[in-house]
Amino acid sequence: MREITIGLLGCGTVGRGFVELLCRERQRIGSRDGIDLRLARILVRDDRKPRAGIDQRLLTTSAIEVIDGSDIVVELVGGVHSAGAFVRRALARKCDVVTANKALLAASGRELFALAAHHDVRIAFEASVCGGIPIIRALQRGLTGDSIESVSGILNGTCNYILTRMEAEGLDFAAALRRAQEAGFAEADSTLDISGEDAAQKLRILADLAFPAESTIVRARVHGISDVTREEIEQARSRRCVIRQIATARRAHGWIDLRVERRELPDSHPFAAVRDENNAVVLRGRAVGEMLFAGRGAGSLPTAAAVLADVIDLAREPRASMAET
């Protein structure tokens, strides 16, 4: 059994899910893959606060302690500044990195991927888009033989929760937003979700994978959902339609056109069946045609499952430098 040491940065919703899932699945992974995933240290803000199900002795307030002793660093801090500094240090220390941080990738993805290549380590980021749906892998590995023509999807679970609650319960926007906050799907400050910015960040990550060569020239239009009214949704329904926030990336005459916008879709459209906090993506390939992926796009355990799958992938294929140690 090969031991792989994991350092976890951040112990919020996804971080706690990751610890729970790793605990539950560690033995199964060991007997299947011959790797022992050992969680060595966890970065937290307050290491004296007890956390259910988590060994207090693993907690530390020192990111350096977490990073320097690890084969794989899992970054679940969120945000751009500290997270970026942590990831840069991890790469420089020859750790592979797993991150769910779409904001960081949107802001500094290219720089970080170049840095990883320079240090001959890897960054995995399945959890950064659509939680547990393995859409990143589909683009990185499953559909590499085809030319992708477009990517579209419901990429923000909060917006979808709000729109489908307005639809199902006849709520207005403000009431549906409160409902989303009560249910834990929306942050107290939900600007990033509502404005479409969160979906745009995820779309940019998908577009970079789908259109690797052309993606230097990008035209992006991003519209939020805060002005969707109950009346609009009712009128759509009278036409047997629904309103969804749809993010779309497509090739257009040498550039990449990115849009996040509300769209009215007929009841029979596959995205119309995507309700509450669920996500869905349709990839259109020249050879494969349209392919739909749908499932839970957020939440503690689904996102943690994507993080853990990345950790397993990296651990299964150790870099030369890891195999030597």
Next chain:
Amino acid sequence: MREITIGLLGCGTVGRGFVELLCRERQRIGSRDGIDLRLARILVRDDRKPRAGIDQRLLTTSAIEVIDGSDIVVELVGGVHSAGAFVRRALARKCDVVTANKALLAASGRELFALAAHHDVRIAFEASVCGGIPIIRALQRGLTGDSIESVSGILNGTCNYILTRMEAEGLDFAAALRRAQEAGFAEADSTLDISGEDAAQKLRILADLAFPAESTIVRARVHGISDVTREEIEQARSRRCVIRQIATARRAHGWIDLRVERRELPDSHPFAAVRDENNAVVLRGRAVGEMLFAGRGAGSLPTAAAVLADVIDLAREPRASMAET
């Protein structure tokens, strides 16, 4: 640019699609991945028959010629006997193998995987289940952090075509089968499809991936669709339901329960929206919940895209012995 030599066994529907797709995508793959996928030889029954778009000089009637000069052997012969002999030879000659042959994997999968491990080469088989939908990769890589509880799906495009044509056009079974044959979705001998055996073979492949530890004890029940009547479909419709052939694998008290059966499903069920020759799979994971994958499950180019993605995956991560040469 690293050159990888490909030997193609079989030049039927998927084989021709593979040649077309490789031609079209070779340059893009080269600049993206730094690998030059060179098609060296193609095994055919008659090497004097001209084939549109295929260089006559590549054709041969000698499987040995195809296998012995290749880094990667693509097996698209179908059937069990010759295909099995070819794959065994390829593995013994240290070639990686890509196959779309579900019948071969169902009959001899374990033996062949053991043989591949013995020779330190690999077998990739994304195209064996659900054509272009990357469901094998989702189980091998995307969802490895989770415990899969069940796998269910519409795995046979011919049956789905027949059932949805009966539904849409009020045809009886025999007329819908003829329609499927005319459209090229059903073989002249469609027994394997209609009996449920084809879906059962694919289900077995998915179950082996989803439940690796327990899959020695399997209980399988397979029912075909040839006795579905027009009246049944109409009665289902009067209840706002549809009839689909559904394959399901789930854990049950230490064994794996496999079923292929017709089921009546409400209109709102995700499988009800799967029409004609399309396929769909729902994976249920303990952490991720239900995840839907849907798209073209058969056809020349979609299946060829899955074969080519496998070839690229193998070529990107050369074995030590390949890198040396």
